[in-house]
Amino acid sequence: MKNFILLYITIISVFSFNSYAQKSQVASADKKYDKFAYIDAIKTYERVAEKGYKSEDMFQKLGNSYYFNGELDKAAKWYDELFAMAPDQQPEYLYRYAQSLKAVGQTDKANQVMEQFNQKAGNDNRASIYGKNKNYLDIIKTNSGRYTIENAGINSKYSDYGSAFFLNKLVFTSARDTGSLMQRKHKWTNQHFTNLYVSDLGEEMDPGKVDKFSKKVKSRFHESSAIFSKDGKTMYFTRNNFLDGKKGKDGKEITLIKIYKASLENEDWDKITELPFNSDSYSVAHPALSPDEKTLYFVSDMPGTIGQSDIFKVQLNEDGSFGTPENLGKEINTEGKETFPFLTDEDELYFASDGHPGLGGLDVFVSKMNPDGTFGEIQNLGDGANSPKDDFAYLIDTKSRRGFVSSNRGGGEGYDDIYKFLETRRIKCEQELYGTVTDLATGKILPDSKISLFDSGFNLINTTVTDPAGNYVFAVECGKTYNVRATKPEYTTKELKVTIAKKNNGRTKLDIALEKEKCQVAIGDDLGKCFGIKMIYFDLDKYNIRPEAALDLEKILDVLNQNPTMKLDIRSHTDSRASHKYNETLSDNRAKSTISWLVKNGVDPSRLTGKGYGETQLVNKCADDVKCSEEEHQLNRRSEFIISAL
Structure with a gap:
């Protein structure tokens, strides 16, 4: 931007602007089933x-x-x-x-x-933006080349900028001299005061003839940066501190800028009022509406501002009143200038900044808004949308990917110009994260499981439930790390971390196996599966109980103590390596050692039987002289605690 706009968007006449951990819904522990027992693993x-x-x-x-x-x-x-x-x-x-x-x-x-x-x-968002982005030029290069961009055809030799969609029209700001010879000029710039203009949009969003927007909105000073409700009946816009013929000034006798609201009455704009959080002492400008129109975003240097100008938000209440303005915080704002916010129906915040790493001057950035209102990674839109000069007031239609951006880059017609563009490639490298949720012990699919997706800072991004086939899917970004949490009644909540590969349009699979909080067991079941006990470990060629084996046996002991009528048949198995006789003897000794440990710790011997089966009950092909991997042999080396009575 030339000095006129730089002054206008800064501060002279002015500036520019868990319990995410939900409680698991555990089913009643008092349910009774014939010949079943419920083991509370936790x-x-x-x-x-x-x-x-x-x-x-x-x-x-x-x-x-x-x-x-x-x-x-x-x-x-x-x-x-x-x-x-x-x-x-x-x-x-x-x-x-x-x-x-x-x-x-x-x-x-x-x-x-x-x-x-x-x-x-690596989650210190405040520490140093540049320290974290030392290769920011490489990132910008990756994001470049995504636009075809050209003069919008509505520019003058004066300053033209700040467009907004109004039904099938484009409303923008201009300092062009289309009035009488007595039209007033700004003392500091020798430019005419800015007013709002309108142009019909044709095919491919080509602007047509330019007309003045509304005489009722026009004042003796600056009007700019309008935004409209979807029904076209409400308008918010920026104006110098001037209403009903009265001009307000701050303590230094400077007229700052404010946001005003207008309503469409009898095909023209009326009932112009200033917003309640305006002030004569600071500037408020560049309004933007959230997709649901329940939040107004704007730019200000009001108390609490981090830098020269920050982006704020304020709630729009159903009764027409406003909440208390909130600074978007250090996720978005820097010690520099953040200005010209724009929210899309895809919950993306576009804004201009000179505080985040860019190509020079103001650059346009984008950040995805999470469901909880926080913001994700901030990305520079790259060369094309940005230039070494000032680039700002980004506007896009998410369906056609066509839009407008303002810039004072070289080759323009005036101080600032509006450029139309077509985005040919999305900035995000996106993938699908998908998987199936199953029961850890049985492999049974688990439909209606709640799946929550968190970013690396544990901010909730999205939630879903598994379909009838136990499947879930999320849209995720390449190269990012996520935390995926699965919850289901009667199961222990599980959280897994996954890093998405840097491959556009790929798919990343993450299956989740949930462990029952209360294991359902019947006669003939393996009690060890309730606790994930695949094997009672012994030292090589030995059968004395090791400390980690004692930990697993304590779990079995606790269940037996809680269920005094339960009986177990303890079975020990080996792989096919070594001789058949050796394996049978070794496994039998190990089964007996397991029984001995339980008896020594208070279990009635009559409740226990056991035997070593050696290599006689292999679970796969890995018999003698069959070449198998270590993982395949491991499947045969197992301990079983078969329930023989309840």
């Missing part, structure tokens, strides 16, 4: 832990169980144990731990953990 984990057994996986599950249910004091207890045992955890556990510590009043410790989280997760 309670078993807790009883085992209270005996002094330690396991990283167990402490994670205990902490998560209480965290996802909102019992943060209990979550803090088990996360304490987790970090005491294994301090090197994934960032999400640091985050949950810090939140839990705050809940129990350990604020200082929580802050220390959050510091670790910020360092490990």
Whole structure:
């Protein structure tokens, strides 16, 4: 922009502008089924832990169980144990731990953990934008070449900028001299004061003849930056501090700018009123409406502004009143200028800034708005939409991908010009994240499971439920890391991290297997599957119980103690390597050692039977002299706890 607009959009006459963790809906524990028992795995984990057994996986599950249910004091207890045992955890556990510590009043410790989280997760949005984007020119280059752009055909030798859609028309701002010889000029620029103009839009959004917009809106000073409701009956626009023939000034005798509202009455604009959060002491300008028209975005240097000008939002109440303006925060605003916001029906915020890394002057940026109102990654639109000069007032129709942008780049007709464009390629590299949710023990598909998608900073992005085939799908961005959480009544909540490959239009698969909170077992079932026990581990060629084996056996012991009529047949299996006789003897000794451990810890021997089967009951093809992988052999080395009576 030339000096006129730079002054106009700065400050002279002026400036430019969990519980995301929902409680799991657990089914009644009192349900009874003939010949079935319900095993509360989490309670078993807790009883085992209270005996002094330690396991990283167990402490994670205990902490998560209480965290996802909102019992943060209990979550803090088990996360304490987790970090005491294994301090090197994934960032999400640091985050949950810090939140839990705050809940129990350990604020200082929580802050220390959050510091670790910020360092490990790279989630310090305030630290240094340029420090995080040292290769920003490479990123801009990747985003370039996506537009065909040309003069909009409505420009003059004066300043033309700031367009808006009004039904099938384009309304824009211009300083062109189309009035009488007595038309007033701005003292600082020798330009005429700006007014609003309108042009019909033809095919491919080509503007036609230019006319003045409305005499009732026009004043003796600046009008600019209009926005309209979808029905075309309400208008918000920027004007110097002037209403009903009276001019307002700040303490330095400067007339700043404000946002005004007008209503369409008898085919013209009337009932012009200023918005209640305007002030003679600061500027408010460049309104923009959210897709649902319940929020007004605008630019100001009001108290609480981070930089020279910030983007704010304010709620539009049903009774016509306004809420309290809120700064969009450091996700969007910098110490520089953020101005000319525009919201699309795809929940994207476009805005101009000289504080984010760009090509020079004001550049246009875009950020996706999340369901909770926060904003995602900020991206420079690249060369084409941007230039080394000032580029601002971006406007796009999301269906046709056609729109307009204002710029004072070289080759124009005036101080600022409006350019029309066609976006030929979306800025985002997008993929589908998809998968199937199943029961961990049975492999049964789980329809109607709630799936929540979070970004790397644990901000909720989207939610869905699995279809009748247990499938879910999300639209995600290439190269980003997400957290996916699955919840379903009677199952333990599970959260997985996934990083999307940098491949446009690809698909990333993430299947999720949920573990039952209360395992449903019957005679003939393997109790070990309830806890994911695939094998009781022994040292090579030995059959004495190892510490990690004792942890799993404590789970079996707890179930037997809670169900005094239950009986088990304990079976030990080997792979086909070594001789048949050796494997049979070794597996039999291991089965007997398992029984001995349980008897030693109080189980009546009459409730236990057992045998070693060696390699006689292989679950796959890996018999003698058959070449198999280590993973295939591992499937045959297993321990089973078959329920023989309930």
